[in-house]
Amino acid sequence: MTDSTPTIPSRSDTTQTVRNGLRRRYAAERRFKIYGVAAIGVALLMLAIMFGTIIGNGWSAFRQTYVQMDVLVDAAEIDPDGNRDPKVLSRGDYEGLIKAALREMFPDVKKRKEKRELYDLVSSGAAFDLRDEVMADPSLVGQTVSVTVHASDDVDMYMKGYISAEVAEDERRVSDKQIARIESLREQGRISTGFNLRFFTGGDSREPELAGIAGAALGSLWTMLAVLVMAFPMGVMAAIYLEEFAPKNRWTDIIEVNINNLAAVPSIVFGLLGLAVFLNFFGMPRSAPLVGGLVLALMTLPTIIIAGRAALTAVPPSIREGALGLGASRMQMVAGNVLPLAMPGMLTGAIIGMARALGETAPLLMIGMVAFIVDLPKGPLDAATVLPVQIFLWADSPERAFVERTSAATIVLLVFLILMNLGAVLLRKKFERRW
C-alpha cells in the first residue's frame, strides 16, 4: 500500500496485513461496545436520579400529621334553637369550637399573638371536618367529641423534619412556643402520623395539608375517556380506509405525508386550534374535560392512524386472499379477518398515544384547564384540571409543604403512565401473532 510500485500481494502478505490489523479491529469493537454500555449506563443513571429524587422528595407526602382533640360541641354555639335543623347546623361556628378546644388544652395562652400561633397548629380544614362529623351525626351536639384533625402544614413540616428547631427562630415558620406546644402534645400522645388519605380523595386546596389529587385524577380520567371515544374509532377508520380501500394516487400520498407531519406538530398548536374552533366558534365551555379530550384527540389521532396502518400492513396478504377466495366481500374480509388480527397492534398504538396525551399540559393551557378547581368533576362537562397541570400548579405554590406534594403527584402520574405502557406491552404479548 505504501509502495509506489504496485505489486500483487502474496498470500502470506495478506495474512500478515490482517494479523497486523486484527488487534486494532478487536480494540475498535471493544470500544464500540463500551460506548454502547456507557450510553445505556448514563440513561439508567439519569433514570435512577430522576426516580430517586422524585420518590425521595415525595414519599413523605403520603403520610400526614394528625392532632387528636377533645372538642365540646356547644349546643349554644351551633344549634341555638335546639331542633337540629341541618341548615342551622351547617352554618355553625365550628372554627370557634376548635379554637375553644385549643385554648382549653393550653390555658396559659392569653395574648392575642400567642392565640394566633396556637390556632395555627391545626389546619383550617379542622372546622369543616368537625362540621361534617356533626352533620352526619347530629346527636353529637352538646357532647364532647374526640376528633382527629389535620395538623397545619407548618406543624406537618416540623414533624417530618423539614423545619429544624436549630435555626434561629425568626428564620423558620414555626416559633419556639409552637415547638414547645407541639412537643407537649406529642408527650400527651395527641400527635400521630398516619396515611394521608385525603391526598387521594380530596380536590385541590390552597392549604397543602388539605390538597389532594382526586380532582385532577378524575379530570384526567374524563379527558382520557373523551380522547378514547373520539380518537380511537376515527383513527381506526382512517387507517382501514387508507390501507385497505383507498386508491394509491397523488391525493392519498398528500394525505399520508400530512398525517406524518401532523404527528410531529408541537402540542400547543392543537391548543390554539381548540381555543379558536371549540371555544370561540362552537361556544363550548372553558375548562371542560370534553374540550380537553377533543384537543388531545386531535393530537393523538396521527399516532393512532400510523400505528393502525402499521398493524394492518403486518397482517399477511394470504389472510386477505383466503377470505376473498372464499367469497367474502372486501368489507367482510376487513371486518371479519383483517381487523381482529390487527386490533392488538392498533390498541397498543392507541395506548401509547394516550399515554402521551396524559402527560400534556401545553394545549390545555389555551382552553382553560390550567386552573384552580376544588370541586371534583362529576362529568365531562364540569370544570376540571388534569394530573400534569396539578403538578405544575403545586410546583408554583409558595408553601413549603407543596414541594413534597409536587413530587408525590409526579409519582402518581408516573404510576399511571407505567400502568398504561404495561397494558400496551401485555396486550401485545398476549395477542401478538407471528407469521
Place this chain on the structure above:
Amino acid sequence: MLKRVLTLAGLALVIGAGAAEARDQIRIVGSSTVFPFSTAVAERFGKTTDFKTPVVEATGSGGGLKLFCAGVGVQHPDITNSSRRIKASEVKMCAGNGVAEIVEVKIGYDGIVIANSKKSPQYELTLKDLFLALAKDVPDGEGKLIPNPYKTWKDVNPDLPAAKIEVLGPPPTSGTRDAFVELALEGGCKRFDWIKALSKSDKNQYKAICHTIREDGAYVEAGENDNLIVQKLEANPDALGVFGFSFLDQNSDKVQGSKIEGVEPEFDLIAEGEYPVSRPLYFYVKKAHVGVIPGMAEFLAEFTSDKAWGEEGYLTDKGLIPMPDDERKEWTARAMGLAPLAM
C-alpha cells in the same frame, strides 16, 4: 362495539355543543400574583356557602383583562385579577365589547424582594444601584449613554461586595417583571436629572432607557416559577433573585431579602409603604354578571371581609400585605355598592 363507540362519540359532541347555556359557577381569570389569594378566598367561599367553588385560572394580568373584556355572557369570565391597574385602552376595549360597567376592587399590596442565599452577606442596595447594575444602557457621567460596562457589584457602588452581577428574575411575560422594572429600575433611573427631564420631552426615549434590562447574561430569565428561583439561589450563593414577598416569607431559612434604600423587606414595612418596591393588587368585577351568575355578591362579601383581607385575615397568612383600616373600609363599601370604575 364499534357502532356503540361511534354513537357515543356523536352523542358526546352534541351534548358538548349544547352545554354553554347556563353556568352556576363563578369564573375568575387573571394575574398569577393574585392567584394564591383569589384561590384561597374561592376555596373558603366554596366551603362555607352552598355555592360551587369558583374556578380560578392564572392567565397573567394582561391575558385576564383580554378574556374579561371579550364580552358579557356566560362564556366570558366574571372576575379578573390584576397585579396592576386596568389601562384606559383596556377600559375602551371592554366598552367596545359591551362590558360597560366594571367594579374595581383593590385588595392589598405585594412586595417584590431582591434576595440572595443566607450563605452570603445581606446586600444593601439603592434603586440607583439596581438601575446601574441591570439596565441595558447606563449614563457615562457626561450626559451620554454607554452599553452597561459593569461586571461586579463593586463596579456599580464601591460599598458593595466584589461579586459578579448575576440576577435571576422573571421573564417579560410576568407582571412581577413589569412591576420590578417600573418601581426599581425606573426609580433608580429617575435619579439622573437629565434622564428625568426626558420623561417630559421625549417619553419614548425615557422609557427605552429606564425600562430596558441588559441582555448580556447578568440578568437571567429564570421562568415564572418563583420556587425555582429560590432553589437556584440556594445552589448559587453569589446570585440575587427577584420574586414576590410570599416566597421570601416561606423560605426565610434559606434566603434573605436585600435592604432597598435601607429598608428591610418585612411585612410591616411593606404595609406601611416604607419599602419602595411594592405594588397594589386589584380585581375587576363585571357588573352585568352580578345577580346572573349565582354567588357573585356573596363572593365579593367574602373577599372584602376582615377575616379574609384584614390585618389578621387568612390572606395575610398567604403573604398578602393588607391595606390600612380606613382604606379597606372604603374599598369594601365600593365593592358592596358595586361602584363603577372611575379612571
